[in-house]
Amino acid sequence: MSEPRPRIPTIDLRPWLDGGPEARGDIARTVDRALQTAGFLLVTGHGVEPGLRSAVREAARRFFTLPVEAKQAYEAKVGGRGWLGPGAEANAYAEGTETPPDLKESLTFATHEPFEDPVVNAEWYAPNVWPGEVPGLRPLCERYLGEMAALEKRLLSLLGHALGLEPDFFSRHMDHPTYGFNINWYPGSEVIGEPLPGQFRIGPHTDFGTVTILDRQAGRGGLQVHTDEGGWQDAPFDPAAFTINIGDLMARWTGDRWRSGRHRVLPPPSDAPSEELMSLVYFGECTPGTLVESVPAPVGRVAYPPVDSHVYLREKLDSITVD
Numbered sequence: 001m002s003e004p005r006p007r008i009p010t011i012d013l014r015p016w017l018d019g020g021p022e023a024r025g026d027i028a029r030t031v032d033r034a035l036q037t038a039g040f041l042l043v044t045g046h047g048v049e050p051g052l053r054s055a056v057r058e059a060a061r062r063f064f065t066l067p068v069e070a071k072q073a074y075e076a077k078v079g080g081r082g083w084l085g086p087g088a089e090a091n092a093y094a095e096g097t098e099t100p101p102d103l104k105e106s107l108t109f110a111t112h113e114p115f116e117d118p119v120v121n122a123e124w125y126a127p128n129v130w131p132g133e134v135p136g137l138r139p140l141c142e143r144y145l146g147e148m149a150a151l152e153k154r155l156l157s158l159l160g161h162a163l164g165l166e167p168d169f170f171s172r173h174m175d176h177p178t179y180g181f182n183i184n185w186y187p188g189s190e191v192i193g194e195p196l197p198g199q200f201r202i203g204p205h206t207d208f209g210t211v212t213i214l215d216r217q218a219g220r221g222g223l224q225v226h227t228d229e230g231g232w233q234d235a236p237f238d239p240a241a242f243t244i245n246i247g248d249l250m251a252r253w254t255g256d257r258w259r260s261g262r263h264r265v266l267p268p269p270s271d272a273p274s275e276e277l278m279s280l281v282y283f284g285e286c287t288p289g290t291l292v293e294s295v296p297a298p299v300g301r302v303a304y305p306p307v308d309s310h311v312y313l314r315e316k317l318d319s320i321t322v323d
Contacts, residue, residue, distance in 0.1 A: 008038050011044070016045075035159075038261060043155070044240050053144070055140050056280060059134050059137040060107055060183045060278065064107075078320060079321075083108075084105065087322060090320060095204065100198060101322050112128050123310075124288055149177075152174075155211055165295070165299075177285055179282060185278050186265065186277040200266060201268075206260035207261070208283070211250060212281060212282065220266070225262070247260055247261075247283070248316065253292050287309075288309065289310070291307075
């Protein structure tokens with residue numbers, strides 16, 4: 001008897017955007033059930049062109065395959081803008097698990113439109129750093145990030161509805177939001193060497209923000225999702241879909257009705273050590289200073305103390321930095 005698959009449904013957004021009350025209600029109920037179990041969804045009907053996603057990957061790969069000396073000119077700290085080289089992060093640290101550093105490189109970008117508070121502006125709205133060697137990357141990423149911001153707002157409206165709350169319950173905290181955007185490159189063993197015991201492309205963790213929008217590639221050393229019922233299992237894959245998961249802030253906001261989706265990315269497989277993958281990861285957040293208060297019962301299940309969204313996010317980002 002095979003193990004049960006994670007209960008991760010595929011949601012077509014088109015009936016949500018254009019359908020009647022019955023279709024919208026069915027989608028909202030499906031979303032609510034899925035986020036109570038694995039914390040993950042697949043979403044189609046999002047309108048983001050496949051060609052844009054592949055073009056971002058092609059441009060990013062031109063950067064990642066540059067000599068190390070060229071990439072070091074763009075080196076950044078976790079939560080910054082630029083290049084995170086091998087050994088910069090160990091995501092499992094955030095849940096208290098000691099692992100070797102993650103087997104990846106990242107290009108990381110974030111919000112850059114100035115904020116009115118100079119202190120907040122300096123911490124969260126620094127200019128992005130774009131590699132001069134790949135001039136085509138910036139316009140592609142800026143177009144992609146515009147698509148992600150629009151999709152995030154549509155998803156947040158759906159999430160508010162799925163909880164039986166006002167449609168803008170979450171999206172009204174998006175007047176001037178921050179976000180993070182990582183292009184994660186997972187090269188094969190010929191680049192990174194043999195994985196150490198307990199070493200992953202990304203170690204087990206939950207994301208920190210509201211919703212994560214992931215464009216991933218299928219691979220043997222790919223994404224796995226953890227559920228109480230099935231433990232670690234390969235995540236379902238649809239090349240047309242985005243993989244959506246709930247982060248810690250959203251789980252806290254819902255009083256743990258929805259769970260922050262725990263996941264990891266496996267190391268290169270021993271029987272295909274040269275496997276190379278790339279993921280585009282948009283980490284949704286909210287406007288700095290947002291007070292995140294748990295939705296009360298009967299919707300919420302745990303009443304967490306209110307937190308400042310970005311104090312919380314900074315503590316989480318610091319926790320995964322490898323000293």
